[in-house]
Amino acid sequence: MNILKSKFFIFSFVFAATLGIFVCAALTYYIVSGIPPVYELEEYSPSLTTKVFDKNNNLIYEFSVEKRQLVPLDEIPVDIQNAVISMEDRNFFKHAGFSLKGIVRALVNDIVLGKAAQGGSTVTQQLSRGVFLTKEKKIIRKVREIFLSVQIERAFSKQEILQMYLNEIYFGEGAYGVKAAAKKYFNKDLSELTLGESAMLVGVIPLPSRYNPFAHPETAKQRRALVLNSMQEMGFITPEEAKAAKEEPLPEKKQAADKPGLYFIEYIRRILEPKYGMDTFWKGGLNIYTTIDIEKQALAEQIMNERLHDYDVRLAKDLGIEIVDDSIASEALPEEEEASSAEEKPEQKEYPQLQGAFFARDVKTGAIRIMIGGRNYEESRFNRATQAKRQPGSSFKPFVWMAALEKGYTPSTMIKDLEMVFYYDGNNWRVFDEAKDQYSLQLAAQPFMYSKDFDVWAPRNIGGSSSGFSTLRRALELSRNLVAVNLIDAVGVKNTINAARRAGIKSALPNAPALALGVSVVSLDELVSAMSTFANNGIYVEEYAIERVEDQNGRVLEQHIPNEREAFSPQDSFILINMMKGVVKRGTGGAARAIKKPIAGKTGTSQSYRDAWFIGMTPNIAAGAWMGYDDDTAQEKGRWTGGGAVAPWWTAIMQEVLKDEPAADFHVPDGISFASVNPETGKLALPGDRNKFLEAFKKGTEPSSF
The missing domain is CATH 3.30.1390 (Ribosomal Protein L30; Chain: A,)
Incomplete structure (x- = not known):
């Protein structure tokens, strides 16, 4: 009997031991199977920031899921390294990845508090959790964290672990890693940080929201003092250094100003995101070098918004509405009066708000320099420079004139200015x-x-009058509708469409004589690009926004390749441009004369004054402006024309854009001759003619009679 009991006991013991070993093995397998191979840490690439640069290599925008910039350990201030050691892991250089004492202390605190509140994690554990594991506080995750930490310690040096940690850890405000944090909180590079600033950054690590100096300055100050005291205890700094650092001011969050060029930024995102995919575009650390001139972009946005606001005020006044500029009014009042004034201020009536767009590009290369898609990107992200299609009105007439030049017409050809x-x-x-x-x-x-x-x-001329006959030049300068319609009837609608297509117009164009008056719809960038063809000696050059894209290692992924073709002869292009210069010198675009440089331009006003345009060009840059209402409201009372309303603020912008450019005139190609003509008759001028004009002709087409 005793033998049987002994055998049963031995069998039970063996079974239990075997079962225990099996359970332990299964549990170990379960734990280890959830741990990624540590070599992945060597290949680990955290989410990086995709950077956008302007034409002068100024950083103008960053696309990112996480604000992160990687930096080697030797570029991270020693104060930050010491602060992390003193606050997060004093035995960092001694332990093998975890601290048994810290785990026990955390466990006791968790039991006392009745919940998982105390971390007790080493720097290595925090790194393993941040890179590979979830942040939920479960026992199995904690065990895996320890296992992984030990593997990390075996695979990497302490310096490598500290470097990875300082590039990985979250500092709040969307900043991952110390470099991004230094920029976010202090707008400084790491090398510029003071001791107090370094201590403050390390202080926010455990709870970025609670220790945020912008949201909780007093709490952040206390936390910074704790970090400095800890550094002093470990001998990293002297009491005098700690005292001085505690007296440093905390950073104050500045109101983020509206970034210029946001419509352009969205424009390039729409181009590149589908090409490279969401992950690469947002997390791959691309460097995007663009054509935009951000300094001139900012000036253009400011000027356009100010001018359109002035028009809003004028229109509202006509409607009996007073627009109060809150930003200006509040500056003049003390705080107490401002508060009471806000309570007493009557509710403002709704009033229509004008919209505008501006687009500028390099004539010779097609590089986009300025793109304004509206007055406020945050309020409306619809890009009126590239996405909106509106009637160009008379700004379409140069395409009719080009078709006529190709048919043998000259600037002195007399055209009927008669009703049809x-x-x-x-x-x-x-x-x-x-x-x-x-x-x-x-x-x-x-x-x-x-x-x-x-x-x-x-059709009718604006004002209803007609002169009987007019030269081709004078009719363009004064934007005579009846001449345009008579001309398109003579040269053919299809020939005009063909000329517009070669210039660069891609939108649908109706096969109707009303096309001469711009009843079709086009986008602003499309119209400016097509007009650029005339200024570029008849060479069409496709517009572009991106010079090149590089990956995070500087490898070029794509680079702009010019796309150009000959659309018109240099002679016809010059003659048209020469006539368009007259639009500014003597015609409807007179506002642009203030620039005091050679400008070829064309005004445009659509039916019922719904759209107002001005397109102007120098030999190097072409720019266009549009003004109107998003809901296509007519402006019969306002009577705002392209020449009277848009050309002035186009001019104000271009005065800034062109102020450093020489006053270069358009190149005169071979095959052009000049003759003095009478601007009224188009014939050779008599010696006594007071208004004679030096006109350009293709050789052999000059007038032969007086």
Whole structure:
């Protein structure tokens, strides 16, 4: 019996031991299977910031999920390293990855408090948790953390571990790593940090939200003092150094000013994000070198917003609405009066707000220099420079004039400035018999005006007057609608469409004579780019925004390759540009004369004054401005035209843009001759003509009579 009991006891013991070993093995396998191979830490690449630079290599924006910048240990201040050791892990250089004493202390605190509150983690444990493991406080995670920490200690030196930790740890305010934190809190590079600043940064590590100096300055100050005391205890600093550091001021959060160029930033994001994918674009640390000139961009935004605000005030005044500028009013009041004034201030009425857009590009290369898509990116991210399509009005006329030049017309060619009436017969637009006098023409058209079987169109000049005949030049300078319509009827709508296409217009264009008056819709960047073709000796150059993209190691992933083609002859292009210079010197774009440099331009106003435009060019840069309402509100009362309303603020912007550029004129190509002409008749000028004008012609096309 005793033998049987002994055998049973031995069997039970063996079974229990075997079961225990099996359970331990299974548990160990479960724990270890959840731990990634430590060699992955060598290949670990945390989320990096994608940086955007302007044409002068100024950093203008950062795309990131986490604000992080990697830096080697020898570039991290010793004060920061010592502060981390004194506060986070005093035995860092002695332990093998974990502290048994710290774990026991944390366990006791957790039992006393009844919840997992005390960490007790070494720097190595914090690193393993931050890189590989979740942050939830579970026992299994803690065990895995210890296992992984031991492996990390075996695979890496203490210096390597400290370097990885200081580049990985979260400091609050979206900043990961010490370099990003120094920039975020102090707007400094690491090498510029003081002892007090280093101590403050380390102080926020355990609880960034609680010890944030912007949100809780007193708590942050107490925490900084604790860090300095700890550093003093360990002999890293002297009492005098600690005292001086405690008296340093804490950083104050500055109100983030609106970054210039946000419409442009979104424009390039839409180009690159689909190409490289979300992860690479947002986390891959790309360096994007762009064409934008951020300094001029900022000036342009300021000027446009100020001018459009002034127009808003004028319009609101006409409607009996007083617009109060809160920022200006509050500056004049003491705090007590400001508070009471805010309570007494009547609620303002709703008033329409004008929108605007501005776009500038290099004539010869197509590089985008300025892009303003609206007055406030945060309020409306719709880019009115590239996404909006509006009627260009008379700013479309240069394409009609180019079609005429290619047909043999000259700036002195006389064109009818007479009323016409068109009707649509179901297939084509046709004009009534032009041989009749104006009264007979109106009389003949009357029955068709009210017929449901016919579409009838009778264009008019602004103001309703007509001069009878006009030279091609004078009609462009004064933007005569009837000349434009007579001209497109003579040279052909299809030829005009063809000229616009070659220049760079991609939008749909109607096969109708009204095209001459800009009834189609185009985008601002499209119109500016097409006009640039004329200023570039007839060479079309595709616009672009990105010079090159590099990966985090400086390897070039893509680089801009020019896309250009010959669209028009240099001679026709110069003659058109020469006529467009007259728009500024003597015509509707006179506001731009204030720049006092050669400018070729064209104004544009769409039907019912819904859209106002001005496009202007030098030999090097082309720029366009648009103004209107998003809901397409008509401005019959305001009567704001491209020349009267937009050209002035276009000029104000371009005075800043061009102030450092020489007053270069457009190149005169071979095959051009000049002759003095009478601007009214288009014939050679007589010696006594007071207003004679030196006109450009293709050789052999000069007028031969007086």
